[in-house]
Amino acid sequence: MTNTTDKKTGISRRSLLKTGAAAVGFAAGSGVITGFPTIWAQNPITLRQFGTGVSNLNAIADKCKADLGITLEMTATDSDAAAQRAVTQPDSYDIADIEYWIAKKVYPSGVMQPMDVKKLKYYDKIVPLFITGKLTPDSAIAQGTAPHTVGFVEAQDAKTFAKEPTQWMTMVPTIYNADTLGIRPDLVGRDITTWADIMDPAFKGKAAILNIPSIGIMDAAMIMEAMGNIKYADKGNMTKEEIDQTIDFLIKAKQDGQFRAFWKSFDESVNLMASGEVVIQSMWSPAVAAVRSKGIACKYQPLKEGYRSWGGGLGLAAHLEGAQLDAAYEYINWYLSGWVGAYLNRQGYYSAAMDTAKQFMSEDEWGYWVDGKAAKGDIMAPDGKVMEKAGAVRDGGSFVERMGKVACWNSVMDEDRYMVKRWNEFIAA
C-alpha cells in the first residue's frame, strides 16, 4: 500500500506544484514524508510508534537510529487513550506498543496485522510465558488476560485469537513485570506476607490503593481472595455478582477509614509513601525505586498469593507494507537482539528474550536483576545513578521466582462497563 501511494504521490506532487503550495503541504503531511519507496532505502525510514509510556524511551529511539538508521517517532498516551487511538486512527501509527489486555480489545477490529514468526529471528528466545503461558513446564497458567491467550491468530487475516501457538503472532512481547504491594518496612512494624495485610486494622488510615479501575479491581480481587471472602472463577473476568461483592467490600473498607488516599499517578504514589502518609499500598516497581532514591526505606513486598502481572508488546499496523514492513521486522528483531532487553532489565522490568539481553549485561547486573543474587558492586540505573548499593538483593528474588508466581494478569472484563460504574460508586461513596 505504501508503494502504490508513493507512486501516486510522486505524480500528484508534480501536478500539485501547479495547483498550490498549501495542497503540497497537506500531501506532505499525509504520507509523502514517511513512505519513501525502496529507491530511497539508503535514506532513513521513519516508523511511528505510539504506546503507553513505559517503554517509549528516548534512549531506545536513539540507539535504534544509530544501529539501524531507522527513525522512531514515539508518542506516549495513557492506556485508555492508546486503546482508542489504536482502533480509531489506525493510519496514525506504524507500530503499536500496547499492553496485552488492550490488544484483546483492539486486535479483533482488524487494525493490526500479525507477524510471521519465521521472520522473527529471535522467536525461539522469547520467554515461554508468552508462547505457552507457562514460565517453566510445570508452572500454572495465571488468570486474567494472560499474554499467550491473545498472542496468536490462526491465519494471517484471522481476527480471532488462536488457542495454540501458530505461525502468526499478534504482538512481540517487549516489557513486563510483576506488581505487588509496596511497604515502608520502617513503619509497618511487622512482617507483611499476604495481600490481606493491607486490610489490617493496624494500618487503618495508612493504606492506599490505586484509582485506575481496571487495575484497582484486580488488586482488590487479590485482597478479597487472600482474606478468604470469595473465590473467583477468574479474577480477570468477574461476573456481575463478583464485581458487586468486591466493590461492596471496598466501600465498607473506605467508610471504615481504612484508606488514606487513592492514587492515580506514579508521582502521587511516590509522595504518599515518601511522606509517610501511607505505609502499605499498591505500587509499581519504578515508584518503589523512586522512594528509595530519596533515601527512604521502601520494599516491594512479595506476597504468598503471588503477583498481579502486566505485559506489553509491539504490534504492526495493518497498513504496513513493503519496505516499511521490512523495516518494522528489522526493528522488532533488533528490539529482541539484546541491547534493549538489557536496558529494560536494568530498569527493573523484564525483557522478552532474556538470553539475548544477558550478553549485554555484566555478570553482576545479571546476578542482581535476574538471578536474585546479592549485588557485588553498586547497581547503576541506565542513566548512571546508583540504584542499589553493593550487597543489596532484589525484592522478590530471581526472575523465575517472581514471574513464576503470577496469580493474574491485567485484563479487560466482559462486564467492563458495569465494573467502571460500580468503581465510580466506590470513589463517590
Next chain:
Amino acid sequence: MGGDRPSPLLSPISNFARRGANSEAANLPPSGGDVRQDRGGREGSQLARLSALRDTPGLFQMTVVLNQPVATTAANPARRRRLSIGTLAPYLQATPLALILGTFLLLPILMIAVVSFWDYDFAAMYPDFLTTNYADTLGSWVTWKTYLNTLKYAAIVWALTLLIGFWVAYFLAFHIRTTAMQMVLFLVCTVPFLTSNIIRMISWIPVLGRNGLVNSTLVQMGLIPKPIEWLLYSEFAVVLAMVHLYTLFMVTPIFNTLMRIDKSLIEAARDAGASGWQVLWNVIIPLAKPGMAIGTIFVVTLVMADFSTVQVMSGGQSASVALMMKNQMSLLQYPAAAANAVVLLVLVLLMVAGILRIVDIRKEL
C-alpha cells in the same frame, strides 16, 4: 434579565440618563432605530465608566438593547427600510463578539448537548438518539450524592469566601486612606495568583500532612499527643484549599462596589444617628450586594466545576461532579460525560439565574 424593570434603587447617574432618554424619545418620532441608537450611545458612555470587571452586566444591557428594536421595528416596516444603515450598524458592531461566542462557546456547548445522546463503546461514539446516558446519570445514587457533595462544597466555600472577601474588601475600601496604598494592598492580595493554581494547592500538602508543618509543630509543642489525621486528605482540606484559591474572586468585585459607595451616604447615616453596625448593615451591605453577587457567581461556578482540588486535597476519597466527568472521560465514555456536563450546565445556569433574580447586579453600574 430584569433590565427594564424600573427600579427605585437606580443610581443618580442612570436616573439622569433615563430622564434624558425619555425626553429625547419624546421629541423624536417613535422609531425603533432612533431610540435604540440613542440607547446604544448612552450605553457606550456608561460602559466607558465601567471597570473591566463589569463587562458581564454590560452584556446583559446589550441583550436588552438588541432585543428592543425587534419588537418596535416590526411595527414600523417603512421606517426600518429607510433607516437600514442605521439599523444595521449595531448588528455589525455586535457581529465580532457574536461570532467569537458562537464559534467558541455556543457551538461547543451544542456539540456537547448533541453528543450526550450518542451511543458509545471503548473505541468510538455512534451518532444516535439515546436517553440512556441521562437515565444512567440521573438514575444513579452516585450522581445525586456527588451533586449534593459538590453543592455542599459550593455552599461552605461560598459562605467562607464571602465573609473573608467582604472583610478584606471593607478594610481596603474604608480603613486605608490613600488610593495608592489601597492599590498596593490590593495587588498584595493578588500576589499568590502569580503562581499556578496547582502549585498553590499542592503546597498545602507538606503543611497539612501527617508529618507536615502543622502536625509536627503541634506535636513538638506537646499540644497534641499524635498527629491530627483529618488535616489532609479530608473534606476539611478540600474546603481550605478552595477558600484559599477562590477568595480573591470575592474580594475584587466587592472591593470595586465598596469603592463606588458615595461617602456622603455614610456621613448622612451617621448624622442621622446610625451606629457603626447600623451603617454597615443598612447602608454598606445593601450597596455592596451587586459586588457580592458577582463574586458569588465566580466562586459558585468555579467550585461547581472544580476537579483537581477535590482530587488532590481529598486524596481521591471525595467526589465532585467534574471529577466524575473526568473519570468518565479518561475511560473514553464521552457521551456519558457530555450528559453529565449538560446536567451540570443547566444546574449552574439555574443557580446564576437565581442569584441575578435576587440581586440586580446592574443597578450599581
